[in-house]
Amino acid sequence: MLIQPSINILVVENDITILQRCRELLLDEGHKVRTAECIEEALDIVQKQPGDVDIMLLSLELPGWAHMTLIETLQKARREILIMTMSANCGEEAIEAMQAGAYDCIQKTFMADRFRIKINRAIEAFRLRRQLDLLTRQRQAEFTRVRQDANLYAILQSFSDALVVTDWQTNIVLFNPAAAGLFDLTEETALGHPVSVFIKSDELLSFFIRAIKSDSSLAMLMADEEPVVKVGNKNLRVHVFSVKNEGGTVIGAVALFHDVTKVSAMDKLRDDFLSMVSHELKAPLSSLLMQISVILDGLAGDLSPKQTDLLGKAKEKTKGMITLVNDILDYRRIQEGKSIQKIESLDLAKILQRTVELMRLSAEEKGIKMTCEVAEGLPSFNGDRGGLEVIFINLISNAIKYTQQGGHVSVSLNKAGKDIRFKVVDTGIGIPPEDIDRVFEKFYRIKTDETRSISGSGLGLSIVKGIVEAHNSTIFMESPPGQGTTFIVSLPVEE
Template structure:
């Protein structure tokens, strides 16, 4: 019974049979032709090599023991000049030594004489699956290379010895390299930036139990033009979690950084230009309220107080915009010191307690005994917790309670400000740290605010390499939890 061609032979594979026995050649040609293969035969190694030079064959079946040119010689020639051709050796005496030697020299498989048609079909179909897998790998590599070369981001991969496996044109352009082929070169031979080299070293040194992405911001001057890149480097792992190398990605953020700087400069300029006349206006209104410009009636005083309150709210908005601009410019990073958080939170409690008492709100402080100082900007820490406690008071009804708790958790100081106030809906939680966003419902519509406070809080905490989380249930209250690193590297 004839076996139909397998799915692996999507095209009629070319097969060459080289054997000095006519019956073997004829039998192979008949069996394989019935299975849809194109089969050619050669009576000896010399003619077989001539045929190989003239035409490509997907599979070659060659007898090891032939006069003049042996199957070993044919195998060596094929492996040298046609590495993608699969060679199956035919062993006349079924000796294991010959088969092992042929496999060492690059043969895919062997078939001993005498063999049945089914054995022949099986070994040929097995080789076809192998060649199909090799072709799939080659196609995948070709597609991957084309994809990498078309990326605008720079991508480079290395092996464990820091030899370059792949580097697309964008990566080479970003680092200012325009030399010879880089594949196989050591990364230090083409990369001069120490941050990239250090990131690769860190990625390679990661144990199998940890995995993280090393991120850096690079400033590289090329052709008298400074470029700013976001650099991300991570280890490349195998199935057994062992490091196979690294992958490094560079993303050009020059335009983004320039826009952010322009935005910060604009906010700073406008804020300064607006705040000075507002302060002057507030002083003039105060002079009028105090009667320095003549007697003021109660109604006029009420109107002046409302106007002063609106201007003061606008002045607070400008101040918070300036603070945000200052944080984004990185100015606070050079103004840090050891801050006693127990003393700071105690001062915050004492300062806000009278304001809470006006609404009959109690404020409790629950701190663990082992809270150490942290390296931070004290003024910013005051701003963070003053903002959170003020919000808790503003967004709580009368007779509510507020709890400030603090403890160490792993390598972080964890401080939570919890209230039993109005709470927030789930859709508000996703936007609460967005600039100018304010929760608007029947409980909050009469509460004054800029919508910048929590955005400022988040910016300050992130500039200290910390994080903030919020949990809230409408009608049951809100908890803001701040995590600040105990030690800064």
């Protein structure tokens, strides 16, 4: 069993009889006891030998002193001392004393048992409080060590990102000049003070609290989200991590603020640039496509078989470039999480039938039979119209692209349990087993003799996957050797 050090108790009481009674009772319990008959004497002891007093037993009936002021003063100067009050009836004045910081009040009737219970509880509280202080000091000491490590400190100081470290009670223990400038921190005003005084954003504060309360995995999760917070006129990307000591105990949180104000401006510039490029690329490509098509159709004079062959290839290449431009733009949007632009109630059957009509032309040109089956009375689906169109177009055009002349592409839309199921089955060249895991990767294209002549960006399926996931949906595919490929998208219908 742990041997607890004995407790030093200072009894402050002007009634000598009571003072003696207290002293006897406490000595019987094995405590060290000192006495004072007036406040001045008590203050003298506390100030000269601060470590010698753990608990003060203070009479509320001493003449000439405002007790509350005394208790408050003592609490501020000697927080480690636990104050118990004594009074004749433990009335209003006892409550006020407790509000000022006293732990409890003992009635001066001195029934031995009651007195002992109250004193023991005070001692318990005192020990807990001391342990807590010790723990806090220990944890703060670990940060102090960082401050004292000159090299480490210099590194932190020269960080261009703002850095703020708090202890486990979110008091600031460390910050660098970048943070000082950002949040108006100085050594005198900030160190040891709650971070909430300087960082006014509730959102930011919640990151600190979550980092301290959570385990590391959650803290990592937060870093993944990379929230951007506006402070003043700056956009800051925030990372908050919990700080652990060697034993794995969370001793605080560290926050990094990376100024992305300029990046945000760059994002806008890039968007404008891409829109411009998009237009400048697509306008000539559309002329090219139209010109080649009308020549191929014989509208500009008769063609020799060789000319038809070469122009046909030129047309395919042009279409490939158009798809590439569209894919790059789609991909950018999905990366930016904009694949869902607006959720609305959609009639998928109608959208699919329209898409199939659009694609039918290119299937027929290639000599592929396309069928479309849509179940009656499908429920409406909440999703983004543009996104769903892209899913349909990309999967169907892939099926057409990888199916040879005389092949068959069948498209269907059905209810399967709570989901609407979109299915594309082709009789095409299929996907080699070793490539199946990688088809959803961006820029991944299967390289075989059969695919060499087929153009594509390798983005189509990764775009589809992005949109499917943004709709909380799943995509599944199978491609048994020599039996074509099947893609199934399950779109959950909300109740």
